[in-house]
Amino acid sequence: MSEDRLPPVTQLAMASLALIVAGGIYLSAHLPRHVPLGPAVGLLAASVLLLAVNIALLARVPDFAWERFFAVGRWALLAYTVIAGLIEYAFLQDHVRGGALIVLTLSLAVFAVHVPTLIGFTVARFDPAGTPGGLESSLPRP
Amino acid sequence: MTDLALQDLPEAPAGHAGPPPVIPEFEIVPRKGLIAAGIAVVAIVVAIAVNKLWPLMFLHVAGGAAWTIIDLFLGMILGPILGSLSVPARIEMTTKLMPKMVIIMPIVVSMTLAAGWQLGVHEGTVLTSYPNHGWVVASFIVVGVMAVLALGLLEPANIAVLFELKKPRPNPANIERLMKRFMYCAGILGLMQIATIVIMTKLASS
Numbered sequence: 001m002s003e004d005r006l007p008p009v010t011q012l013a014m015a016s017l018a019l020i021v022a023g024g025i026y027l028s029a030h031l032p033r034h035v036p037l038g039p040a041v042g043l044l045a046a047s048v049l050l051l052a053v054n055i056a057l058l059a060r061v062p063d064f065a066w067e068r069f070f071a072v073g074r075w076a077l078l079a080y081t082v083i084a085g086l087i088e089y090a091f092l093q094d095h096v097r098g099g100a101l102i103v104l105t106l107s108l109a110v111f112a113v114h115v116p117t118l119i120g121f122t123v124a125r126f127d128p129a130g131t132p133g134g135l136e137s138s139l140p141r142p
Numbered sequence: 143m144t145d146l147a148l149q150d151l152p153e154a155p156a157g158h159a160g161p162p163p164v165i166p167e168f169e170i171v172p173r174k175g176l177i178a179a180g181i182a183v184v185a186i187v188v189a190i191a192v193n194k195l196w197p198l199m200f201l202h203v204a205g206g207a208a209w210t211i212i213d214l215f216l217g218m219i220l221g222p223i224l225g226s227l228s229v230p231a232r233i234e235m236t237t238k239l240m241p242k243m244v245i246i247m248p249i250v251v252s253m254t255l256a257a258g259w260q261l262g263v264h265e266g267t268v269l270t271s272y273p274n275h276g277w278v279v280a281s282f283i284v285v286g287v288m289a290v291l292a293l294g295l296l297e298p299a300n301i302a303v304l305f306e307l308k309k310p311r312p313n314p315a316n317i318e319r320l321m322k323r324f325m326y327c328a329g330i331l332g333l334m335q336i337a338t339i340v341i342m343t344k345l346a347s348s
Binding site for chain 1: 171183186187190191193248252255256259260263268269270275279282283286287289290293294295297298299301302305306313316320
């Protein structure tokens with residue numbers, strides 16, 4: 001697949017991740033004081049928008065190696081869902097509640113979707129379309 | 143690192159002609175490593191649930207030390223050594239090392255951050271009332287930048303290189319490109335690990 005046909009998935013994903021990380025730092029830097037959620041919600045909304053744009057752009061790529069993308073992406077999704085779940089568990093244990101918990105949970109959801117998307121894209125971009133998934137050689141079937 | 147291993151492979155016209163390099167059989171994700179990762183995840187959950195100082199301190203310090211040492215060792219010691227090895231030795235080293243990194247790094251980072259956060263809550267160091275709160279926020283920023291680099295560039299490049307090496311005819315140009323990204327990231331992360339050491343020693347000694 002030639003490079004000029006690919007959207008800037010990596011750049012958009014990194015920007016999206018940077019936004020939710022900034023939102024998380026903003027919230028955690030103000031503990032235990034009440035913190036206005038506006039900036040964190042704005043950062044999250046921008047991050048979600050970038051995720052949506054990224055997926056939309058990727059979906060329009062012709063002749064993309066989707067089988068490879070999903071074969072890699074689903075395992076990465078499983079791994080990063082576990083990691084996001086660990087972090088969410090820590091927040092719940094620390095009695096984070098209300099709007100802050102919602103913002104942090106949605107941020108973790110963006111994280112858990114965007115990183116696997118990025119991993120799947122980075123692997124699949126170097127494969128010709130129609131390439132079967134390759135992790136089957138390394139992992140049991142789910 | 144794999145860049146060092148494969149950038150000197152005989153350049154093939156159109157990237158696919160010529161004899162393919164001999165690449166040993168390897169698992170992209172080592173199954174045995176998943177067991178260790180699972181144990182680590184359970185340990186993190188238990189440590190957070192019991193919320194006692196020692197297990198949280200153990201997981202945070204052990205994970206943080208491993209994370210820092212691995213980044214510094216790979217970026218500054220093992221990388222240059224790999225560059226001086228013969229091409230077959232570099233390929234063999236790469237196919238044995240990089241799959242382990244796929245397992246080790248995410249779990250070490252998760253262990254460090256999850257236990258570290260809980261430890262900060264337990265000790266009150268994440269609260270604004272903590273005297274060195276500015277240093278703590280600085281650590282959030284450093285870790286945040288490191289996380290974006292590691293998740294956005296390093297980990298995808300690591301996995302993509304392994305998939306490329308699994309192909310019957312790996313394309314050296316693709317591997318070189320991916321691993322340039324890997325090497326630049328490793329260098330930046332190594333420098334940021336030094337910043338982490340400065341911040342953590344400051345916090346520990348105050």
